[in-house]
Amino acid sequence: KYMTDRAYSLMANLIGNPAWDLTLTDTTGKIVPLYEVGAPFTVVCFWDPTCSHCKELVPHLDSMFQHKWKQQGIKIYGVMTDGGKENWLKYIRENNLAGWIHVYQTEAQHNTERNSGKPGYRQLYDVYQTPVLYLLDEQKRIVAKKLTYQQLDDLITIKKQKTAANR
Numbered sequence: 001k002y003m004t005d006r007a008y009s010l011m012a013n014l015i016g017n018p019a020w021d022l023t024l025t026d027t028t029g030k031i032v033p034l035y036e037v038g039a040p041f042t043v044v045c046f047w048d049p050t051c052s053h054c055k056e057l058v059p060h061l062d063s064m065f066q067h068k069w070k071q072q073g074i075k076i077y078g079v080m081t082d083g084g085k086e087n088w089l090k091y092i093r094e095n096n097l098a099g100w101i102h103v104y105q106t107e108a109q110h111n112t113e114r115n116s117g118k119p120g121y122r123q124l125y126d127v128y129q130t131p132v133l134y135l136l137d138e139q140k141r142i143v144a145k146k147l148t149y150q151q152l153d154d155l156i157t158i159k160k161q162k163t164a165a166n167r
Contacts, residue, residue, distance in 0.1 A: 008119070009126040019044070019140045020124040024079060024103035027089060032077075032103055035140055039075040041156055043149075044134040046127045049091035050083035054131045061133075061149045062097050070099055074156065079121065080104040081130055 012020065022034040022044075034044070045061060047054040065076055078100045080088040085104065092102055105113075105121070113120055121127065125134065126145075135144040135152050137159075144155055 012124045041074045042136040045078045046132040048083040048130045049087045076100045
């Protein structure tokens with residue numbers, strides 16, 4: 001069973017394939033589907049406000065976003081995986097994570113998904129630890145996964161240079 005589940009987790013998010021749409025709830029209670037995010041690139045960040053690795057990475061990721069990516073039209077779709085809604089909201093406020101699309105899965109959404117027998121985002125995006133970063137292109141195809149924010153930045157730079165050279 002473990003091997004089968006692991007295989008499904010890896011098959012669901014191959015580089016070049018369309019990313020699975022996520023229909024999650026933002027900080028105001030509004031549903032924000034991933035596929036409605038219009039951007040040349042979307043960074044999907046699965047994170048937990050109580051995770052020590054996330055507490056280290058998220059401020060650096062935000063700095064890259066604020067100082068470079070935002071001006072390039074790149075969006076961050078930040079998915080809270082664990083840690084509780086209050087901790088999540090507090091972390092967002094205290095660290096001034098402005099401009100991100102902050103979302104989470106409500107208990108009702110989780111129950112509906114589980115009862116329908118559909119795989120959840122953890123399986124579809126192979127999220128079994130945090131943080132996990134994905135880079136999606138404009139059509140929401142997976143360009144990269146499980147890289148550092150510095151590696152994502154290098155890849156974005158290369159992709160933009162190739163696009164400019166092809167014009």
